[in-house]
Amino acid sequence: MTAAIQHCNVIVRNPEGLHMRPAHRLVQVATGFQCQIELERAGQIADCRSILSLLTLGAPQDCELILRAQGPDADEAIRVISLMFSQQFDEENGEPAT
Amino acid sequence: MLELQGIAVSPGVAIGRALVFDREGYRITRCLVAVGEDEREWQRFVDAVRQASLKLEANRQSTADKLGERIGDIFSAQLQVLSDPQLQSELESLIRKRAYSAEYAVSEVFTKYAAAFRKASSSFLSERAADIRDVERSLLEVLTGQPMETLKTIPHEAIIVSHELTPGETAGFDPEKVLGICTEAGGSGGHTAIVARGMEIPAVVGVGNFLHQIRSGDEVIIDGHLGRIIVSPDDATRDRYRERRLFRQSIATQLQEIRDLPACTSDGVRIELMANLEFPHEAASCVARGADGVGLYRTEFLYLGRDQEPTEEEHYQAYAQVVRDMQNRPVVIRTLDLGADKMGMTMLAEPENNPFLGLRSIRLSLRNPPLFRIQVRAILRAACLGDVRVMFPMITTLDELRSARFLLRSVSEDLAAEGKHIQCAVQVGMMVEVPAVVLMLDRFIDEIDFVSIGTNDLTQYTLAVDRSNESVADLYQACDPAVLRLIQRTHLIAAEKKKSTSVCGEMSNNPAYALLLVGMGIRTLSLAPAAIPILKKAIRSVTIGQCEAMAWRALRLSTAREVDAFLMNQLAGLVPEIVLQA
Incomplete structure (x- = not known):
């Protein structure tokens, strides 16, 4: 357990960027953690519990974002969420990845 | 009281309650709640x-x-x-x-x-x-507690206040309910403005951001002459506008008295005053206003606000109504001028970076022969009912004119082969809207019967100004000396070959500019039906010599501002009774 800020870089792989559906999945997962989780794109910071703030990032495909988490389960949150990014939020060209 | 300045695009004064729509066309109530609530x-x-x-x-x-x-x-x-x-x-x-x-x-x-x-x-x-x-x-x-009201359902008499309106939305308004229109965006040559004028609804556009300062139910005055809007007017202002409205009505009565007299200068030079038409039902009121014919029937409104192409029969019925209502007066039907901001049919619309320089108007028609043929068939059929003339818009090259004429000939042969009765000697003209055509007009002139100058597009293409962009709308001046020189050249080349030149752009609506055109030798003007009586009054008050002197001096000025100031001054001197006091 640590109160230090954990962070890593993630890349948006979804062809349509961080759009409604991946953002929706991200909020669902982020809400399950106790820690504060945020994404940063070029100085703009989004709260991962707020779908609107995530969408406002307007992150397109191949966009690199900084993922930060602070709180009791921050390590786990970073691990799970960066995995979600690399697996394109279970979506490939709009269809479920099998 | 809040006074805002915009661009006057459709004359008249409206006093009424605002109905405010936000950017998406919903009606919203912008208000604060009481303390403690x-x-x-x-x-x-x-x-x-x-x-x-x-x-x-x-x-x-x-x-x-x-x-x-x-x-x-x-x-x-x-x-x-x-x-x-x-x-x-x-x-x-x-x-x-x-x-x-x-x-x-x-x-x-x-x-x-x-x-x-x-x-x-x-x-x-x-x-x-x-x-x-x-x-x-x-x-x-x-x-x-209710479905959101949209622009399609205006519940009661109101002044529509919105960020922007599309021509289709405006055309859908019930003129009985919509007293006036005021938008944040838009410029003087935009098609929304043209539609508002066609429907005779006072309108002011290009006011800039102000929707946060007004809410539905506020009293509003729209001054479509001066481009002013006044929110929550004080008593003195409201009274002044009521008085002014009465004054205008009394002018209208005077104008009514000269309705059946010809538009002749006081020394007897006859000027043909034709009407620009948007909708077939306007034809009747054109006759009532003393129009000599229809100088520009804009057919594209058949296409607006619908998903399917109009059929040949729908085209024919619309044209037939106009031709019949005009009772043997000439009717110039302009073929499809769709494209750019008028595009109502999504199936034809590819997003373009530069729609005004893109696939529009005659270019679009020539690219879609089946669609073009349907319209031309209907025009040729309607031509049996009266004096119908065909006009092609936005011609740029001689090849385009020849292709269009070729299609016209082939359609007419088809109709003849089908045994349909058609009028063979239909006059064919073209619009002069592209500077290239003015430069090359000596090569076009032998292949057409008449030309009509569309000053809106000619101004836009000459001065490189997007007329619907409010940030540059001030550069859009039909009286710019460059535009005047193009008009003059067009008239001289056509006159040499005894072909008639008319002017059918917005420019003719302004009596000062119209007198200038008369002074330059133009004898046919086509304008909004509502503007005809006042122009007739102006023409009957001057001599041709006065107009020519005015043109001689105007053509020697160097900037649009100088020309405009000079013309306004001249009008005030020549026909003071029609100059509206600010």
Whole structure:
């Protein structure tokens, strides 16, 4: 357990960027953690519990974002969420990845 | 009282209550709640969120059952938006700290997000904006207890206030209910302005951001002569405008008296005053106003606000009505001038970076021969009913003119082969709207029967100004010396070959400019029907020598500003009774 800020870089792989559906999945997962989780794109910071703030990032495909988490389960949150990014939020060209 | 200056695009004064639509065309109530009411308002909002959530959840469930969980997820994302913590805290601060009504707060915050999404650069973002708007609408419907009113259903007499209106929306207005129009965006040559004028609804556009300063129900005065709008006028202002309205009505009575007299200068030079028509039903009122014919029948309004192409029969019925109502007066039918901002049919519309320089007007027609043929068939059939002339818009090259004439000939042969009765000797003309045509007119002139100068597009293409862009709208001046020289050259080349030149742009609506055109030798003017009586009055008050002197001096000035000031001054001296006092 640590109160230090954990962070890593993630890349948006979804062809349509961080759009409604991946953002929706991200909020669902982020809400399950106790820690504060945020994404940063070029100085703009989004709260991962707020779908609107995530969408406002307007992150397109191949966009690199900084993922930060602070709180009791921050390590786990970073691990799970960066995995979600690399697996394109279970979506490939709009269809479920099998 | 709040006074704002915009661009006057459709004359007349309207006094009435505002009906405010936001950017998306919803009616919203922008207001604050009374002190002490904010807590109740917040509770009302919380309840609305709960109800809207139930509705969205029901939608999600039924969609998921029908189409699968993945599609149903769209609604669960919308549910997430509804309970978004960032959104909630913004709304809470507007309602609880700044006493916004729940509707106002919702509309403000959602508009902000939708705009932010739209500004971002990729293509899927606009769909997000639509999702956000969906959530907004379900919330507003719960809060107001009724389906959101849209521009299509104006409930009572009102002055429509909006960020922007499309020509299609404007054409859909009931002129009985819509007293006036005022928009934040838009410029003087935009087609919304033309439609408003066609419907004789006073309109002011290009006012800039002001929707936050007005709400539905406020009293508003629209001054379509001076381009002014006044919100919540004081008594003195309201009285002044009522008086002015009476004064105008008395001028109208005077004009009515010369209705059946010809438009001749006091020394007997006859000027043909023709009408520009948008809709077939206007033809009757053209005759009532003493028009000598229809100089420009804009046929594209058949295409607006519908998803399917009009049939040959629909074209024919519209033209036949105009020809019959004009009772043997000439009717110049311009072929399809769709494209750019007039594009009503999405199937033909490819997004273009530069629509005014793109596939529009005659270019579009020549690229779609089946569509073009349908219209030409209808025109040739209607030509049996009276004096019908065909005019091709936006011709740029001689090849285009020849292709269009070739198609006309082949359609006429088809009709003859089918045994249809057609009029063989239909006059064919072209519009002069592109500077290239003016430069090459000596090569075109032998292949046509008449030319008509469309000053709106000619001005836009000569001065390189997008006439619907309010940031450069001030550069758009039909009286610019460059435009005047092109008009003069056109007239001289046509006159040498004994072909008639008419001017059918907005320019002819202004009596000062119209007298200038007469002074330059133009004998046929085509203008908005409502502007005909006043121009006839002006023409009957001057001699041809006075007009020629005016033109001689105007053509020697160097800037649009000088020309405009000079002409206004001349008009005030020559026909003081029609110059409206500010």
